[in-house]
Amino acid sequence: MTKVSMTVNGRPVALELEDRTLLADALRDALGLTGTHVGCDTSQCGCCTVHLDGRPVKSCTMLAAQADGRAVVTIEGLAGSEGPTGGDALHPVQQAFTECHALQCGFCTPGMIMAAAGLLAENPAPTEDEIVHALEGNLCRCTGYVNIVSAVKRAAGLMRG
Amino acid sequence: MPLAGGMTLVPALKLRLARPSHVVDIARLPELQGIEAGGGRVTVGAATTHAEVARSEAVRRAIPALAALAEGIGDPQVRNRGTLGGSVANNDPVADYPAAVLALDAAIETNRRTIPAAEFFVGMFATALAPGEIVLRVAFAVPHRAAYRKFAHPASGYAMAGVFVAEHRDGPRVAVTGAGPAVFRWREAEAALSSAFRAEALAGLEPDASGLNADIHASAEYRANLAGVMARRAAAAIE
Incomplete structure (x- = not known):
């Protein structure tokens, strides 16, 4: 098992995961953030795109352990982050x-x-x-x-x- | 097994093509970071992502063709993770960076030694790296002018033929990727450009098709022709 600490949508999380866990699976299965979709699982389709330290990456092609210490934003964390009214306003x-x-x-x-x-x-x-x-x-x-x-x-x- | 961006290794792990007992993430080692320009060289840390190379003011100023090559690798998400060191250590026959490494007479610095580009790429997915040897940085020679053109497979985006043409003080260098089992220098094109650094000097030239890759996407002859076309386009861009 691997301990992974990261920030997800502004919230610090600490997870204990099987070593091989992909970031996409950690987000969906361990954190319940199912807005990140797994389409092809082969780095082609981009459905699993999240932001890692502000830049888009394919979360199905990263081990969750590679995100240790980093900031991840998923589709669930986008609303309110840039909108003119903040809060729950859509991005x-x-x-x-x-x-x-x-x-x-x-x-x-x-x-x-x-x-x-x-x-x-x-x-x-x-x-x-x-x-x-x-x-x-x-x-x-x-x-x-x-x-x-x-x-x-x-x-x-x-x-x- | 060392893991950098993981753009090749993670898919290989998922398919069980690679089954290492341990995977060690080296992407954040300080020795593998940074871009420096000076003394006729641009030195790029092995963990530098393609996006960082594409954005780098130092690279864009000294070797714009290298920044453009990096900007054309894969897609944005891949460029945000994939690294220079990973690309050259993997030596995929359809990878872009090996063409720049050969045509820009680069030196590959590892944790044990410095390997000249000419000795680094030894065959399909094979390099001079010994087990446990890790690329720290790659020092590219700054050319007078250079350009890279590839014909990307329309579905995968990988180079079916990619040609990096560079003019150095000691003459032109032309490196071809995507067409053969591994990147290679195309000496006949270099000789033609030595007499006149113009696209028309390459008219009618194509590399010998024997030994080039043939698969469901293209025959060896088609790839040879594409390499000729890409070489002329690259030369035309900088003549």
Whole structure:
């Protein structure tokens, strides 16, 4: 067993996990944060994207032990963190995904939102090409990419205010 | 077994392709961090992620082609975890970094010695590293000019052929990845660019297809042709 201490959505957690536990499984099974989806389990689809020290990573391709001492933010921790009103307000990327209908089945959505939020934290005014490049690690099998790209553009506008 | 970013090792563990008794996370060792430029070299710590190389002002100033190569590896999430040291130590035949290491005449510093690029990559997934030997940092020679172009497989994103062209004081170096069992220098293209550093000097040239990779994605002849095209595109970008 391995002891892993990290911050998850601003809250310190200490877990005792089987050594081989993946970060995605620690979040879902040990912490009940099932908003982080496991789609392909082979690093392709990006559904499991979370932020590690502020940057998007695929949590199915990391051992939980590799996150020891680090700050993890999942889709559950995004609301209220950047919104103009704070509290329970949706993050601007979540709000834009709702307004632009940037989802069909919704399975890829948490990963798409975490990847998009990661992009906008680094590049507040991305071009369409930059958005597409930034979402290269996220697959939508409903092929809803057009609305997803529109939502990221809208979110960028909302965040610039 | 040492673990850095884990972009190759963690999937290999999941598939039971690797079954080490122990995994040791080396990604935060201080000896493996940092980027320094000076004395005609850019030295990158082995635990530096692809995203950090792509963002580095020092790398972008000294060797923009290296920053661009790093920005084109995998996807953003992979670039935030995958490391330079992991990529060169793994020596995947379709990896991008080995082409830069060869074309930029890099020196690979380990916990035991310094290995010149020419002696480092010895075959498919094989390097000169001994068991227990760990890459600490890679020192790239700053070229006069350089460019990298790859034809990425449309689904996997891996290079079906990637060519790094660099012009150094002592002449051009051309390294090809993705096409063969391991990265290699393409001497014929180097000779052609020595006489004139222009894309048209490479017209009609392609590496010998015998010995190149053939699989369901492409024949050896197709990869040879792609390598020629990528070399010309790289040369055209900097001529």
